[in-house]
Amino acid sequence: xxxxxxxxxxxxxxxxxxxxxxxxxxxxxxxxxxxxxxxxxxxxxxxxxxxxxxxxxxxxxxxxxxxxxxxxxxxxxxxxxxxxxxxxxxxxxxxxxxxxxxxxxxxxxxxxxxxxxxxxxxxxxxxxxxxxxxxxxxxxxxxxxxxxxxxxxxxxxxxxxxxxxxxxxxxxxxxxxxxxxxxxxxxxxxxxxxxxxxxxxxxxxxxxxxxxxxxxxxxxxxxxxxxxxxxxxxxxxxxxxxxxxxxxxxxxxxxxxxxxxxxxxxxxxxxxxxxxxxxxxxxxxxxxxxxxxxxxxxxxxxxxxxxxxxxxxxxxxxxxxxxxxxxxxxxxxxxxxxxxxxxxxxxxxxxxxxxxxxxxxxxxxxxxxxx
Amino acid sequence: xxxxxxxxxxxxxxxxxxxxxxxxxxxxxxxxxxxxxxxxxxxxxxxxxxxxxxxxxxxxxxxxxxxxxxxxxxxxxxxxxxxxxxxxxxxxxxxxxxxxxxxxxxxxxxxxxxxxxxxxxxxxxxxxxxxxxxxxxxxxxxxxxxxxxxxxxxxxxxxxxxxxxxxxxxxxxxxxxxxxxxxxxxxxxxxxxxxxxxxxxxxxxxxxxxxxxxxxxxxxxxxxxxxxxxxxxxxxxxxxxxxxxxxxxxxxxxxxxxxxxxxxxxxxxxxxxxxxxxxxxxxxxxxxxxxxxxxxxxxxxxxxxxxxxxxxxxxxxxxxxxxxxxxxxxxxxxxxxxxxxxxxxxxxxxxxxxxxxxxxxxxxxxxxxxxxxxxxxxxxxxxxxxxxxxxxxxxxxxxxxxxxxxxxxxxxxxxxxxxxxxxxxxxxxxxxxxxxxxxxxxxxxxxxxxxxxxxxxxxxxxxx
Amino acid sequence: xxxxxxxxxxxxxxxxxxxxxxxxxxxxxxxxxxxxxxxxxxxxxxxxxxxxxxxxxxxxxxxxxxxxxxxxxxxxxxxxxxxxxxxxxxxxxxxxxxxx
Numbered sequence: 001x002x003x004x005x006x007x008x009x010x011x012x013x014x015x016x017x018x019x020x021x022x023x024x025x026x027x028x029x030x031x032x033x034x035x036x037x038x039x040x041x042x043x044x045x046x047x048x049x050x051x052x053x054x055x056x057x058x059x060x061x062x063x064x065x066x067x068x069x070x071x072x073x074x075x076x077x078x079x080x081x082x083x084x085x086x087x088x089x090x091x092x093x094x095x096x097x098x099x100x101x102x103x104x105x106x107x108x109x110x111x112x113x114x115x116x117x118x119x120x121x122x123x124x125x126x127x128x129x130x131x132x133x134x135x136x137x138x139x140x141x142x143x144x145x146x147x148x149x150x151x152x153x154x155x156x157x158x159x160x161x162x163x164x165x166x167x168x169x170x171x172x173x174x175x176x177x178x179x180x181x182x183x184x185x186x187x188x189x190x191x192x193x194x195x196x197x198x199x200x201x202x203x204x205x206x207x208x209x210x211x212x213x214x215x216x217x218x219x220x221x222x223x224x225x226x227x228x229x230x231x232x233x234x235x236x237x238x239x240x241x242x243x244x245x246x247x248x249x250x251x252x253x254x255x256x257x258x259x260x261x262x263x264x265x266x267x268x269x270x271x272x273x274x275x276x277x278x279x280x281x282x283x284x285x286x287x288x289x290x291x292x293x294x295x296x297x298x299x300x301x302x303x304x305x306x307x308x309x310x311x312x313x314x315x316x317x318x319x320x321x322x323x324x325x326x327x328x329x330x331x332x333x334x335x336x337x338x339x340x341x342x343x344x345x346x347x348x349x350x351x352x353x354x355x356x357x358x359x360x361x362x363x364x365x366x367x368x369x370x371x
Numbered sequence: 372x373x374x375x376x377x378x379x380x381x382x383x384x385x386x387x388x389x390x391x392x393x394x395x396x397x398x399x400x401x402x403x404x405x406x407x408x409x410x411x412x413x414x415x416x417x418x419x420x421x422x423x424x425x426x427x428x429x430x431x432x433x434x435x436x437x438x439x440x441x442x443x444x445x446x447x448x449x450x451x452x453x454x455x456x457x458x459x460x461x462x463x464x465x466x467x468x469x470x471x472x473x474x475x476x477x478x479x480x481x482x483x484x485x486x487x488x489x490x491x492x493x494x495x496x497x498x499x500x501x502x503x504x505x506x507x508x509x510x511x512x513x514x515x516x517x518x519x520x521x522x523x524x525x526x527x528x529x530x531x532x533x534x535x536x537x538x539x540x541x542x543x544x545x546x547x548x549x550x551x552x553x554x555x556x557x558x559x560x561x562x563x564x565x566x567x568x569x570x571x572x573x574x575x576x577x578x579x580x581x582x583x584x585x586x587x588x589x590x591x592x593x594x595x596x597x598x599x600x601x602x603x604x605x606x607x608x609x610x611x612x613x614x615x616x617x618x619x620x621x622x623x624x625x626x627x628x629x630x631x632x633x634x635x636x637x638x639x640x641x642x643x644x645x646x647x648x649x650x651x652x653x654x655x656x657x658x659x660x661x662x663x664x665x666x667x668x669x670x671x672x673x674x675x676x677x678x679x680x681x682x683x684x685x686x687x688x689x690x691x692x693x694x695x696x697x698x699x700x701x702x703x704x705x706x707x708x709x710x711x712x713x714x715x716x717x718x719x720x721x722x723x724x725x726x727x728x729x730x731x732x733x734x735x736x737x738x739x740x741x742x743x744x745x746x747x748x749x750x751x752x753x754x755x756x757x758x759x760x761x762x763x764x765x766x767x768x769x770x771x772x773x774x775x776x777x778x779x780x781x782x783x784x785x786x787x788x789x790x791x792x793x794x795x796x797x798x799x800x801x802x803x804x805x806x807x808x809x810x811x812x813x814x815x816x817x818x819x820x821x822x823x824x825x826x827x828x829x830x831x832x833x834x835x
Numbered sequence: 836x837x838x839x840x841x842x843x844x845x846x847x848x849x850x851x852x853x854x855x856x857x858x859x860x861x862x863x864x865x866x867x868x869x870x871x872x873x874x875x876x877x878x879x880x881x882x883x884x885x886x887x888x889x890x891x892x893x894x895x896x897x898x899x900x901x902x903x904x905x906x907x908x909x910x911x912x913x914x915x916x917x918x919x920x921x922x923x924x925x926x927x928x929x930x931x932x933x934x935x
Contacts, residue, residue, distance in 0.1 A: 036773025294827030
């Protein structure tokens with residue numbers, strides 16, 4: 001049996017960011033992962049480091065996202081220095097396009113609500129009209145009536161990030177254990193064991209970051225992670241000369257030149273098949289936003305399952321029954337990478353989540369008993 | 372979206388597809404044959420309708436003419452210049468066709484689909500294989516068939532397999548013999564192959580005789596042949612642009628303008644993999660083959676496979692498996708009963724056994740060299756994204772368990788060809804590095820669009 | 836890299852323009868064949884590293900034959916049959932689009 005200081009289950013963006021952060025604190029961590037074909041929300045990621053619309057009605061989530069976006073440049077620079085991998089992070093701000101007056105008014109109201117809820121850390125935004133947009137985003141179509149903009153938003157290459165986190169983890173001495181399904185798990189306070197095939201590993205701390213797999217794993221560790229799949233499809237075009245650097249929620253151009261288009265939200269269970277009609281709808285909205293996109297070829301597309309908590313807000317928790325067991329669940333693995341590596345992992349290393357993490361606990365879903 | 376409904380959709384207008392469509396239409400199935408090229412024939416009979424009788428391409432090539440004629444006369448609808456970009460397991464096909472520079476999309480729902488997408492050349496990742504001037508032997512044959520064009524300057528044909536001799540003979544007949552043939556067939560394989568020869572001798576006597584005849588013809592044409600070639604590499608020059616200047620091998624080299632590579636063909640599995648059909652790694656043919664029964668039926672009731680895309684067996688076998696698939700479709704759709712299907716299948720199966728008799732011998736004789744299957748670190752594995760074999764190995768050592776994780780780490784397979792060329796290379800390099808069977812390491816999971824489609828055409832789907 | 840076969844009878848040809856040069860190409864040939872017949876030593880530079888490339892498979896699999904045809908970038912030139920007046924140019928790296 002192999003003993004470690006900490007075990008992280010799940011080698012996606014969430015797990016690898018946490019494992020990287022843990023290893024950096026000096027703990028000997030093991031990162032347990034599935035095989036080549038798995039749901040892997042990380043592979044489906046659009047790549048936004050997005051603050052603008054996160055945490056409406058949940059100021060703790062808004063604050064956590066802001067924290068992450070502030071940590072992001074530090075993480076990116078550190079990964080570049082240590083692994084040589086440039087994750088392509090840019091933070092020019094971000095735009096959410098509105099294609100009707102109703103959309104514009106609704107968006108304005110949301111931004112106002114975000115500002116009201118931001119409290120001490122503030123929330124600055126602007127509503128832009130078509131003229132300002134035309135300067136920021138060449139070729140914006142006549143159908144676009146306006147947009148919301150904040151300076152906190154940006155984008156990065158999610159797969160480079162995954163690669164860099166893995167490389168950084170392993171190069172610091174982290175142990176990556178891939179191709180595993182967990183056959184059994186035994187939990188005691190401060191003592192956790194996992195068995196997979198003939199291999200057994202143990203650690204006093206364990207973090208469940210297995211995405212959709214967390215729902216079944218969590219109860220074994222006295223935790224609850226009621227996440228459900230939400231399908232999203234993405235289209236990518238042929239590489240094109242760089243035309244715009246400002247990301248929008250549904251259209252962004254990567255550094256390599258391909259233009260990425262999202263972002264459907266489909267409630268279809270664990271189905272990762274693609275749907276031409278959904279792809280058509282996404283293409284139609286993109287072409288309405290930027291008419292010149294029409295002649296570009298889509299060379300690649302995919303569907304992936306977001307890890308979606310019931311209210312969309314992340315679930316972070318530590319087990320009361322088995323202290324030392326933690327869980328992290330969210331659908332924004334790229335945006336929250338900064339927070340996961342630089343805030344969450346140190347909390348786990350210290351043995352407890354900070355008090356401000358309490359609102360993220362799954363206990364918020366417990367229905368109060370009728371009086 | 373208006374969806375046209377038909378009984379039977381056949382994808383690919385090679386011998387398998389043409390034979391299947393013709394028979395299916397005869398049996399009363401509402402059939403449509405879809406093909407990317409703008410004329411029927413697939414690759415083996417490419418350009419057959421335009422071919423001039425005096426072009427010396429050989430009787431085997433002109434054997435394709437009746438197929439095309441039968442297709443034109445059949446009751447099957449034929450959609451040339453049309454690519455399939457998505458198939459739903461329920462039988463819905465999303466198509467794009469190009470007229471000029473406009474593309475239009477179309478949706479068809481079929482009760483049964485036949486994938487007859489044929490074979491592709493096995494990639495030959497030698498040093499310098501991405502240089503301008505390095506092509507496949509099949510590419511030279513396509514130039515000859517579609518446009519009557521032959522290599523100008525000095526052409527070297529390198530590799531092994533029946534196509535080497537056929538292309539050499541065809542080029543010689545066209546007045547442009549290759550300057551040199553470098554045969555990579557390894558003596559280590561001769562004994563292995565010799566064991567399989569007796570079983571092939573009688574049933575495959577005609578094919579064997581033809582093969583020997585071609586080799587004799589090439590020798591009589593005076594084309595120099597070097598055998599047992601190892602260390603094949605293509606060398607470019609800084610002078611005059613970076614194109615092929617020389618071909619080198621262990622023990623020799625020659626200035627050359629064109630290098631034509633060939634190490635056999637492998638099934639085109641892009642769509643079968645995208646449909647997530649089970650595939651098995653064939654250890655004799657060294658390629659992925661979709662799992663299908665004796666009729667070509669798969670685990671998806673609406674999807675069947677015929678021809679080389681199910682496993683390499685050649686044009687005659689392709690026509691036979693195409694017909695078997697058409698019979699099965701007709702039975703599946705209640706146009707004929709199973710007894711009639713089986714009765715009509717019997718002569719086809721007898722002929723198929725004869726066609727398959729030579730395969731074990733050829734597979735063993737022309738087994739590609741290890742260096743071609745598992746290239747060295749500095750050789751490009753993914754041509755589109757310029758990812759080397761070394762980068763793939765590093766991804767494997769970092770923990771990537773298969774081609775899809777390697778793709779996430781290195782971008783291999785993300786370019787326009789979507790892994791068509793590099794797929795077999797990446798699977799083999801990873802299996803070799805991880806020391807695990809290729810079956811376990813697996814293949815890429817391609818996705819739609821199987822061929823590029825413009826955002827405009829995609830958006831236009833909503834107006835169908 | 837390629838030429839008309841010496842024994843061929845005069846065939847129907849089509850006039851196209853390759854990199855600004857007029858050339859007669861046999862009917863039924865692909866735009867890729869036209870580029871090779873025109874003697875181009877390479878037909879594109881890759882968008883990744885700027886490497887020079889020319890067609891490899893000529894059957895629509897490798898996408899190394901991408902070229903600008905009729906003003907449209909990144910077309911698989913081996914899949915496009917020549918038509919009178921067709922204008923064929925090399926693909927230089929990434930596609931250029933006018934965003935307007």
